[in-house]
Amino acid sequence: MPSVLTLIAAAPGGLADEALAAAREGLREINATPDAVDWLAPGQAFDLRFEGADPAVAERALRSRFAGSAFDLAAQPAQNRRKKLLVADMESTIITRELLNELAAMTGLGPRIIPITERSMRGEIDFAQSLRERVALLKGLSASLLDRVADLIEPTPGARALVQTMRAHGAYTALVSGGFDRFTRLAAELVGMDEDRANHLVIEGGTLAGRVTEPILDPAAKKSSLLEIADARGIGAGEAAAVGDGANDIPMLLAAGLGVAFRGKPAVAAAAKFRLDHADLTGLLYLQGYHANEFRE
Template sequence: MQSVLTIIAAAPGALRDDAVAAARDGLLGIGAAVGAADWLAPGQAFDLPFETVEPASVERALRERFKGAPLDLAAQPAQNRRKTLLVADMESTIITRELLNELAAIAGLGPKIIPITERSMRGEIDFSQSLRERVALLRGLPISLLDQVATLIELTPGARALVQTMRAHGAYTALVSGGFDCFTGLARKLVGMDEDRANHLAIEGSVLAGRVSEPILDPAAKKSSLLEMAALRGITAADAAAIGDGANDIPMLQTAGLGVAFRGKPATAAAARFRLDHADLTGLLYLQGYHANGFRE
């Protein structure tokens, strides 16, 4: 079969054989030839191979059929499905929090900084300018606050399985963040990635200077990082998976062969070819055809 439909539930046991039957009926209803289902995780995720219709047509039909159900689905070509490069956003993707917001909250600056962050992530204001404005408000804060924020770093469910499973199959994995390198290095080690890239907070003595080192790692830099990493490995962007939640991730997601909006902001979910609204980060493994019994931690 030339293409594959993947359906993923948020929790084990949420899918039954009737979901497979409904998906099969939906495919047959638009003229697809359908193969046998393959359960990637019993009761949680399955593949359904098909041909003779385009994946985009399948997604439209199946989204309508399963409208309102708490599950994710994607249709894609079966060839080159497993990727050999993973580029991931950090905050609200690989980790659960937005750390600049956490720093602002600790410093009593939440009401000033958090709304700017939210507008930036929705794509309503320029990312680089908004970052400069937010960091300027931090001027004079003791750098000891960074250590307090670091204790709040928590991996998103499925993050280690995603990274370690792809690495076990030869993929290179990188954290590329519009956040700060004082945090990405910690998150990279926690999740076990190969590399991290991020912005750098300027420090003067024992306090924050209120500046970010230039050039800022912005949406264009996220995309160029993916392309650079692919070129260094002799592969193309089609061989890469990328995942993120904010508007600053859109160029990266649209460049990767498998670009996924993870519980994305509306603009991100609308712009990305693929999205995971319900599953945890292991959903990106299911989209590549991995079986749960082969996940690594």
């Protein structure tokens, strides 16, 4: 079965013919046979088809060859690359910020809340319990602060192109977050996603009650959401792409056919089959074989 190696630079002009030659040579060194090249974006991303080696073996060999280079790469079967579903994390993935941290910083609670967030995202503590602890510290704050935080929402470079391009080609898109639905609705609208799921902050008398509605949307619920949405669309999890950066995304990434750690924390990058450390979110489109002239905004 033919396979494909995808190499992606962070910006146009980052890839030259020398990188293609090195990729071909690296494949030959593991007794694979490189075939046709397809430049997905001139000077930025290409697909190189090959046969005769397992994609995982090829990827390890090429990562070693390109160690220290500012390239993202992946090897996978050439068939069925374009996915029919995208499930994405919100904070530090589809949008640039961690919004609970921003709220904490506004209120002087940053030193108490931000370290808990960081430990949770690294997978050092239980996500649901860490969320309860952080939200409890917000008790009594004015709910109007949420509007100030909402004003900070901005899409990550490539986010809208990723969502709109996949939708233009028939995919369904969902934002599934361990954050708060007050923000996921806005972020989903900003990039044009079909639906959003998140936790709900309880507000009483115009102030934050210091708790979220149970059950908490935790790592297991993220995975369940992907499987549920895929089933509702009549597709398998292998036809889904998922992207996230934190440890709470790992089950979701492992369930998807194309599970991508985006600027992932070390545990996430190690667990995910695919990762993007340099390119923006359009890297997920290149991994599916899209050409830059197919991108939509």
